[in-house]
Amino acid sequence: MNVIFLGPPGAGKGTQAVRVCERLGIPQISTGDILRRAMKEGTPTGLAAKSYVDKGLLVPDEVVIAIVRERLAMEDCRKGYILDGFPRTVPQAEALAQFAQIDAVIDIEVSDEKLTERLSGRRVCLNCGGTYHVSTLGGKTTCAKCGNELIQRNDDKAETVLSRLSVYHAQTAPLIDYYAQLGLLRTIDGAQPMEACFEAILSALGEK
Numbered sequence: 001m002n003v004i005f006l007g008p009p010g011a012g013k014g015t016q017a018v019r020v021c022e023r024l025g026i027p028q029i030s031t032g033d034i035l036r037r038a039m040k041e042g043t044p045t046g047l048a049a050k051s052y053v054d055k056g057l058l059v060p061d062e063v064v065i066a067i068v069r070e071r072l073a074m075e076d077c078r079k080g081y082i083l084d085g086f087p088r089t090v091p092q093a094e095a096l097a098q099f100a101q102i103d104a105v106i107d108i109e110v111s112d113e114k115l116t117e118r119l120s121g122r123r124v125c126l127n128c129g130g131t132y133h134v135s136t137l138g139g140k141t142t143c144a145k146c147g148n149e150l151i152q153r154n155d156d157k158a159e160t161v162l163s164r165l166s167v168y169h170a171q172t173a174p175l176i177d178y179y180a181q182l183g184l185l186r187t188i189d190g191a192q193p194m195e196a197c198f199e200a201i202l203s204a205l206g207e208k
Helices: 013-024 031-041 044-053 061-072 090-096 112-120 158-181 194-204
Strands: 002-006 028-030 081-084 104-109 122-125 131-133 185-189
Touching: 002 013, 002 158, 013 028, 013 081, 013 104, 013 194, 028 031, 028 061, 031 044, 031 061, 044 061, 061 090, 090 158, 104 158, 104 194, 112 122, 112 158, 158 185, 185 194
Parallel strands: 002 081, 002 104, 028 081, 104 185
Antiparallel strands: 122 131
């Protein structure tokens, strides 16, 4: 089964994609990961991407699309895959349709208010990578695992979260309409508990 996962920052998209991939025995394909891999391996498209990244520029669509096409042609994708982080726009979706048959698009929906609360309350330990939420810390400011101080990342501050969500909605709203018109969209309530969300995704994919 070839699936696309959509969802705003903080919706739990990446976590759910990993779990669904484990259940179905298919790879999770993250655009960021395959870009880094292609650049590290020095493939022609990887080198093309690196020339933009080294200048601090966004990698253009045609290069990203070429890298995704390369990745989907690999042996481990024959039984299916989950695309996480691609496509981001309708032109990317139209390009993808030229070389991939998508079976379903999972859109994990969470309100902006809930996402802002989730992300702006997140605290991380720079030493061991531990992640917490202020609602469960009881006023503590140190990591339960290693004792180091917990910090709020800049991209988790409320004003930054709202800006990230604004960009996401502007880019993705047309994409949601595009896949809805094709009859591929499956909307999941991402505000429910993690396990319930996972079960809902499996049901939407006909895996229950």
